[in-house]
Amino acid sequence: MSEIDMAVIKPEMIKAYVWLQISDGSVQQVEQEIAMFCPFICHEILQKGMGSSKNNAICLPQRVSPSLLSLILDYCRFHQVPGHSNKERKSFDEKFVRMDTKKLCELTSAADSLQLKPLVDLTSRALARIIEGKTPEEIREIFHLPDDLTEEEKLEPLKNTTDDPRIRLLNRLYAKKRKELRERERLKNVEAEDEHADEHGDERSVDDLLSFINGNDRDPKEIKTTKNKKKNRRKKDQQKNSLKETSELNKEESNGHDIRCQNAEADRIDDEIDPALQEKIDREVEDFKRILNSDWPKRMQELLSSSGQERKTMLFSTNGTSLPRRRDCMALFSCLYSFFSHMILLPSLTVDILNIIWA
Amino acid sequence: MGDFWGPDLISDLPQSIIESILVRLPIRDAVRTSIFSSKWRYKWNSITKIVVDEKCVPPSNDRTINEKSLLKFVNQLLFLHQGPIHKFQITNSDLQSCPEIDQWILFLSRNDLKELVLELGEGEWFRIPSCLFNCQKLIRLELFRCELEPPLTFKGFMCLKTLILHQVLISPEAIETLISSCPLLESLSLSYFDSLALTIHAPKLRSLYLEGEFRDLCLEDTPLLVDISVAMYMTDDIAEHFEQSSSCNFTRFLGGVPNLERLAGHIYFTKYLSIGNDPGKLPVTYRNLETVELYQVSFEDMKEILVVLRLITSSPNLKELQISGSSNIPTATDAPDLDFWSKECPSDCTLKQLKVVKLTDMCGVPHEMELIKFLLANSPVLETMSIVPCMYVMESQLKMLIELVRFRRASARAEIVFVRD
Numbered sequence: 001m002s003e004i005d006m007a008v009i010k011p012e013m014i015k016a017y018v019w020l021q022i023s024d025g026s027v028q029q030v031e032q033e034i035a036m037f038c039p040f041i042c043h044e045i046l047q048k049g050m051g052s053s054k055n056n057a058i059c060l061p062q063r064v065s066p067s068l069l070s071l072i073l074d075y076c077r078f079h080q081v082p083g084h085s086n087k088e089r090k091s092f093d094e095k096f097v098r099m100d101t102k103k104l105c106e107l108t109s110a111a112d113s114l115q116l117k118p119l120v121d122l123t124s125r126a127l128a129r130i131i132e133g134k135t136p137e138e139i140r141e142i143f144h145l146p147d148d149l150t151e152e153e154k155l156e157p158l159k160n161t162t163d164d165p166r167i168r169l170l171n172r173l174y175a176k177k178r179k180e181l182r183e184r185e186r187l188k189n190v191e192a193e194d195e196h197a198d199e200h201g202d203e204r205s206v207d208d209l210l211s212f213i214n215g216n217d218r219d220p221k222e223i224k225t226t227k228n229k230k231k232n233r234r235k236k237d238q239q240k241n242s243l244k245e246t247s248e249l250n251k252e253e254s255n256g257h258d259i260r261c262q263n264a265e266a267d268r269i270d271d272e273i274d275p276a277l278q279e280k281i282d283r284e285v286e287d288f289k290r291i292l293n294s295d296w297p298k299r300m301q302e303l304l305s306s307s308g309q310e311r312k313t314m315l316f317s318t319n320g321t322s323l324p325r326r327r328d329c330m331a332l333f334s335c336l337y338s339f340f341s342h343m344i345l346l347p348s349l350t351v352d353i354l355n356i357i358w359a
Numbered sequence: 360m361g362d363f364w365g366p367d368l369i370s371d372l373p374q375s376i377i378e379s380i381l382v383r384l385p386i387r388d389a390v391r392t393s394i395f396s397s398k399w400r401y402k403w404n405s406i407t408k409i410v411v412d413e414k415c416v417p418p419s420n421d422r423t424i425n426e427k428s429l430l431k432f433v434n435q436l437l438f439l440h441q442g443p444i445h446k447f448q449i450t451n452s453d454l455q456s457c458p459e460i461d462q463w464i465l466f467l468s469r470n471d472l473k474e475l476v477l478e479l480g481e482g483e484w485f486r487i488p489s490c491l492f493n494c495q496k497l498i499r500l501e502l503f504r505c506e507l508e509p510p511l512t513f514k515g516f517m518c519l520k521t522l523i524l525h526q527v528l529i530s531p532e533a534i535e536t537l538i539s540s541c542p543l544l545e546s547l548s549l550s551y552f553d554s555l556a557l558t559i560h561a562p563k564l565r566s567l568y569l570e571g572e573f574r575d576l577c578l579e580d581t582p583l584l585v586d587i588s589v590a591m592y593m594t595d596d597i598a599e600h601f602e603q604s605s606s607c608n609f610t611r612f613l614g615g616v617p618n619l620e621r622l623a624g625h626i627y628f629t630k631y632l633s634i635g636n637d638p639g640k641l642p643v644t645y646r647n648l649e650t651v652e653l654y655q656v657s658f659e660d661m662k663e664i665l666v667v668l669r670l671i672t673s674s675p676n677l678k679e680l681q682i683s684g685s686s687n688i689p690t691a692t693d694a695p696d697l698d699f700w701s702k703e704c705p706s707d708c709t710l711k712q713l714k715v716v717k718l719t720d721m722c723g724v725p726h727e728m729e730l731i732k733f734l735l736a737n738s739p740v741l742e743t744m745s746i747v748p749c750m751y752v753m754e755s756q757l758k759m760l761i762e763l764v765r766f767r768r769a770s771a772r773a774e775i776v777f778v779r780d
Binding site for chain 2: 101102105108109112120121124125127128131132133136139140143144145146147148149
């Protein structure tokens with residue numbers, strides 16, 4: 001054809017089309033220059049020679065649904081035109097990502113499968129804006145995430161749901177209470193399975209468990225001595241399992257493992273400890289018990305007054321008013337440390353303590 | 360709970376997308392994603408960009424508390440992190456030099472660090488540990504208020520493209536060696552160095568920013584340099600030293616940059632260039648030079664005016680010119696040498712592309728008026744010339760305007776905008 005003939009032919013007639021097959025089987029015809037904006041399609045055309053006819057249609061990845069494809073093509077149609085200014089492109093992008101979250105996630109996935117990086121960046125930014133600044137509960141609601149982490153797992157050191165230390169402590173206490181209730185439920189079920197005769201479930205409070213460890217004879221409160229050592233061992237095993245999840249948080253783990261193994265075999269370990277040490281332990285346990293069962297203001301008072309002597313060394317050197325919470329933690333922690341160092345473990349207590357400490 | 364609302368929308372996206380989202384979140388929010396659900400617990404672990412800034416820890420009024428919580432945060436962050444870290448930035452004024460930072464840099468040097476930005480608070484300057492010099496993949500290094508001492512065995516950062524040193528204590532030989540040993544260096548920025556005599560060998564350098572008291576500046580091997588911005592402070596002893604030197608600073612600095620596109624000179628830059636023997640007509644023509652900004656040009660110093668003239672006449676494609684003066688109010692006793700202009704200006708000099716001229720702090724000194732006259736007469740496509748007179752000059756403004764009105768204009772479209780406060 002001569003040049004003059006070429007000039008007469010209208011531009012639309014020369015426009016090339018490619019055939020795309022979508023996940024649901026339907027085949028669509030799209031202008032080539034728009035489709036080529038996607039690297040995946042570009043690759044298919046150039047390297048494999050596909051897309052030239054209906055039979056030879058390019059199979060799009062499964063994540064690209066028909067509605068998503070039309071969205072992506074809108075994006076490509078706008079951006080492949082070189083004439084738009086940066087400002088225009090930006091405002092188009094802003095309007096483009098205004099869609100519900102579900103569609104946004106699907107669009108990100110589809111754009112990624114087509115290797116369309118600018119669109120992936122745009123949608124990622126939009127998703128990041130959604131996530132930023134929201135609480136985990138809100139996020140779970142928006143993205144339909146299951147709340148399937150245990151309380152211990154949620155206490156990763158870097159997490160801070162709120163920044164007010166007292167609210168954090170309250171959350172911690174609520175979590176602890178909920179956990180205790182759950183534990184009791186679970187134990188109740190377990191006991192009901194193998195101890196038909198035993199009416200009462202495991203109603204034992206912290207005191208009882210403490211007194212069990214101490215050997216039943218020092219605690220003035222009413223003790224339900226366990227007739228069945230097998231039951232205790234099973235309980236200890238269960239609590240041991242739940243405690244294993246906190247193992248990464250527990251510094252004394254190396255001691256802990258050995259101790260728990262020993263505990264499983266030896267029912268009575270307090271026989272091996274000499275009486276003076278035993279008394280010291282008892283005193284500390286009593287303190288601890290009292291602290292845990294008392295309410296917050298009283299506890300605060302007590303700790304602030306009692307955290308004199310050796311505990312001061314472990315405290316932060318802050319001015320008195322700023323972080324009473326921290327001193328509380330550190331006081332408890334020092335208590336716990338000495339507790340552990342005497343090789344006495346109370347699994348549920350440990351968890352409770354860890355709950356409080358990791359603020 | 361997940362079943363009640365419908366399927367999980369986001370947790371099953373490919374890790375590259377998750378990373379792309381997490382990287383766009385502030386680091387604190389990124390780490391908090393670990394408690395969303397069991398699948399999200401460790402998704403944040405492999406993010407490759409960590410930016411520690413003012414928002415990372417809850418603020419309090421006491422700097423030491425902030426510092427402690429920040430240290431704890433970063434320690435735990437790095438400890439839990441898995442995988443390479445490509446970018447690490449600390450921009451926090453509460454954090455000052457502490458031993459933990461050494462350990463962080465050691466950790467990062469083992470994790471494919473590519474970009475490091477360290478901007479700590481005022482106080483004792485942090486001494487960079489030698490393990491930084493083992494980061495062979497480093498592409499960008501930005502340091503504020505540090506002490507840098509490359510070890511003797513250091514051969515250079517083979518991949519470094521951007522080097523920004525702001526208030527960094529480093530010996531002159533070390534800085535020259537550092538620059539010349541980074542073969543891919545494209546962008547260099549040195550600020551607040553004291554009395555530095557600097558010779559720059561950087562064959563791939565494209566962008567140069569210098570600010571401080573420089574005793575001597577020489578661009579020896581920078582053929583690709585495109586953008587130069589220099590703010591030169593001068594102390595009295597440096598000025599003395601200049602009086603004695605005879606080598607021409609102009610050619611030493613601007614002699615080897617034929618591809619220059621943009622030049623900006625602040626404070627004593629023009630004075631610095633003016634020192635030394637007059638090069639005569641420059642051997643280099645700056646064909647790509649489009650924007651020239653010169654501040655604090657003293658129009659009473661003939662040599663400085665000569666520098667400006669040489670620069671303008673060697674840039675045939677100059678599009679935008681901005682000059683700010685720093686002269687004193689003219690007194691009648693000055694007898695300016697106005698023949699200078701007809702002597703030094705080449706007769707065929709036409710600024711064929713000059714469109715915008717901006718002159719600020721003009722006092723009405725005779726040489727300033729001559730420059731305006733020269734520009735108006737030789738710019739056929741000039742569109743705007745804006746003149747902002749110096750604040751203190753009131754009566755002279757009228758005199759300036761009277762003279763301005765007489766000048767011949769080569770461009771019919773030229774607008775002269777005289778800006779009065």
